[in-house]
Amino acid sequence: MEMLVNCRRYLSVGSVKKFSLVSGYNLKCGLEVHTQLDTKHKLFSFSTNDPFGSVDKPNQNISYFDAALPGSQPILNYEVVLQALKLASVLGCSINYNSQFDRKHYFYGDQPLGYQITQHYSPIASNGHLRLSPKFDGIGGTKDKTIDIIQLQIEQDTGKSIYIENEDLTLLDFNRSNVPLIEMVTKPDFTTIEQVRAFVKKYQNLIKILGVSTGELETGAMRVDVNISINDLPRVELKNLPNTSSIVNAIKYEYNRQIEIIHNGKAEEELSFSETRGWNGSETVKLRSKETTIDYRYMPDSELPKLKLAEDIMKKVKESLPPLPDELFEQLTHHPYNLSLKDAKIFVISNTHTINYENAELRQYYLEVFKRYSDEIGAKNINPKLPNGWIINELIGDLNKLDLYLNDITPSLTPKVFAQLLSLIHTKKISKTSGKLLLFHVLKELKDRGSSSVPININFDTLIEEFELEQDTIRNKNDLVLLCQHIIDELDNKKMIADIISGKKKNGLKFLVGQGMRSSQGKLDPIELEKTFKSMLEIKW
Template identity: 55%
Template sequence: MLRYRSALKVWGSRKYSVLLPEFKLKCGLEIHTQLCTKNKLFSLSTNDAFAAADKPNYHASYFDVSLPGSQPKLNYEAILFATKLAVALNCQVSPVSQFDRKHYFYGDQPLGYQITQHFAPFAKNGYLELSKDLDGIDQEHRKIEIMQLQIEQDTGKSIYRDNEKLSLIDLNRSNVPLIEMVTHPQFTDWKEVRAFIKKYQALLRSLGISTGDLETGAMRVDVNVSVNDNARVELKNLPNTSSILKAIQFEYDRHVHIIKEGNQHKLLAQTETRSWNGYSTARLRGKETSIDYRYMPDPEIPVVKVSQELISTVAQSIPALPDAILRKLISQPFNLSLKDAKILAFASNGHGELYSQAELLPFYIKTFENYQEKAGKRVETKLPTSWIIHELLGNINKLSLPFSDVIKVLTPTSFSEFLILMTEGKISRPSAKLLLFHILKDLQQRQDKVPHQSIDFQSLIKEYGLNELKNVDQEELDELCSSIIKEVDNPALIEAIKTGQKRNSIKFLVGQGMRLSQGRIKPQLFEKTFKKLLRVDW
């Protein structure tokens, strides 16, 4: 037993396990997704439980806390969101679906049952396609089939304080609308699992029905794992993608070890549920069967009828989906790398809710189009991408500025003009970085008093004296470069530059010159001057 646990500890510490041909992995996913409707599923309570984390039971009405005599009232916005997801996942929406009661009692579910869809789920028989070029899987194409989508209510949240021996209940999350999506057990390696989760998140964000964030619990993933078609194990308490993959890898290795030791009978027992603690899985309980929950149709909620006309209308209103967006961005005229395309296309509100895809992607496309039109033949296609992703978003994250405030003054038109100034050489890149940070810092200090007007970059360049110097006095430049060389406290470095052993180190000297000149002198001019003064022959 000790040797067995040691082996598991070693396996759990490995970054990646190895799939063995004679041991076939089979996985299925159950993903619960909180919908970002205005109100909860069966009450008029506002659906912002995450925003009220510091106010327990603040967003909870009579039905949410199961007050005797209170009755559910269906929120039809949840039906609309479910229809959008079903259409995007190529599912067959059921003309008639119903809500059922799933009986069990926990402190965070005071009704004594959960309202879900068991007998007649909202949609069935869909699929999501993965590809090698966009999703990084080994096969060229992979179609993962969706068994069903069902609408259900979320439970409350139990908060344990071991030091005080208290178990507290927060019902803010109670009755938040969920969609449970169940796949067929078709995943045969963890690359496919990771790709599916990422694409599913992107789909939710593209449709605008959920943030899809694992870290906040807006999306929660359970995994069913089996090896060589033995009894499956359900893995729960998986807080992020990394934990999901490590738990699958650990469980695969555990099953392989049991089979190799000749203890295969242990995997033929009743299906069990296991949790993940960051290092290994541990048994929680034997898996309940349907009869344990005593499902019954909910007599207080009428059946849901969805017409074909509604489905067709929703289908026509759905925006471009993840694959279409990515293929557009990596093609002409944008020519983005896949990594940059995913940043722009699938931005998450998880960044402190600073920006989202709905804001960022249109801003980029409009900025690019404006810049391309004004730059003409001088267009640098990578310039908008670099300055939006690295400089603009980098500063926004650093200063914790909401993107919605930034675009009140940094419109696509004004930001494209800012890029044109760099292309035309009217401001250097280093000076432009300083100017952009100054503008965003000023917005941060204004807080709620953000003016609804665009920035006049040319006026600011003149005001701060940031325009690039066209006529540089060579004697003054020689003197500046000489002083920089003298102040370098490393004679060996200067000698290595002279001999060509460390040619790239001349960039250190150029950087000092750019800093002292506030970026107003071209780096090429500095490099030429340093080479002249050091008499390099390379």
């Protein structure tokens, strides 16, 4: 009874975050993911593949075949095949060197052919997998989880129906019609919601890195349907899931809904058959059941010959692939880079909201800067925190402040030049404060100069001399002690000094160091200042 009460409490969407699997009720999920491919042309025509760029101009990117004019015939876009093979390769799929296209028959206004061209009987790839790890994907536990993939198939997207309220009118936009899709179907291997979330994010990043798709859920470039069952009862398919949070919340709601049905003794009545449900943002709602299942009458497409691949094509495809996320994480989180996983994600995980740099572009810049810095200082003497912090915090931060793109500044601020700045900081010729001022000054100059194709010469030694930023060399220890004593005397706050010494106000020491940096205009080494204050005040902590 207590378990039933808990399930009912969780059913409200307001408490959907209060979720945990219930003992004795095993969750099993499978995914069907439709991915719009980022190609120049559509799947079976020469129309521009830009389903979202012409959102204000309906029916602009269409050809005779997209609109199903009588007599028009499909012409296969081989770029689509290449994109599908890239994805199939990284997912470890078996490649079908003789695949075929089939017709899936149904009539709807946004599908003017009366059928969809897909690969039902003989898809281009099958039997793949994607591995999730606790370390990189946050699935919990200590063991990797492998999600098996049943197949990848190429198919065409439909048009878009636009319903006009209060006018009993439906408008049809065929810009999306015949846009190339890859449908990926997994086995029902997911047993936790964390695994589903991790898979969607990992797959999304993978297709972005491969250049296969933008992977945007919000625009429909990637669309996810979830098949869910409890204790091996018939599956329920969840559709209309527009983003990751909707996917997660819909699974949570449906899981608890089915548990309540079982507790009420209605499993045979309500869960003994397959069902399709939608998500309205707060609950799942019934769309259709097995009684309304459509007979698609699949048959081979008579106008498209079998797709026969050359024997050596996969060798060439594999050679063209970029480094994959897990490989990059392994590289960046170990010696010599030693990045945290959080920082490594900046160089690996594609973020569609970041406009100042591309991840691959930034990663390559970082690796080259690191190598140049290591060559100048010596591999045994490098401080990996220096290039890590200055690229991730200072450079990216300044690019955002100045609204600059990375490729705008790299012709002048080359990895070699940036490494010289790091070398000056490493050898304490300038302080970190002075380094920040110099970097911002250089970037501001590049922004003010505009988009000139001619790179400018950046000489940090000259700039240091011009702005008198060279760090004071502490030749006389007594001078530093006198400066620190002067700061303490000027403070004239015995209680604060006592609290610093006792450790009650540890941040007070940073205040003293800050005053020393201010007095020296940022030319002193803050570490030497801190050591001197600690020695003078006999601080033990």
